[in-house]
Amino acid sequence: MTGPFLSLAQIHNRLVLTARQVLRQHQPGPDRRCPSCRTTGCPIADAARDVLHAARELQLWRTAPDSDDPPQPL
Numbered sequence: 001m002t003g004p005f006l007s008l009a010q011i012h013n014r015l016v017l018t019a020r021q022v023l024r025q026h027q028p029g030p031d032r033r034c035p036s037c038r039t040t041g042c043p044i045a046d047a048a049r050d051v052l053h054a055a056r057e058l059q060l061w062r063t064a065p066d067s068d069d070p071p072q073p074l
């Protein structure tokens with residue numbers, strides 16, 4: 001359920017959870033084919049990986065850096 005009153009952190013977390021769920025559903029089987037799409041190199045799994053990569057780069061939870069240290073990964 002997505003409500004209109006979610007914080008940025010909640011939206012971020014839901015995006016990450018959804019992307020991880022999609023990756024599980026489109027994880028290649030022993031024949032290296034996606035069980036949902038039946039293709040090798042599933043474009044949906046690629047998109048989910050892109051979402052996770054973008055979510056890590058944004059780091060919305062870190063609003064005020066306290067030092068010059070580089071941001072920490074999730």
Ligand SMILES: [Zn+2]
Nearest residue numbers: 026034037042
């Ligand atoms: Zn797929």
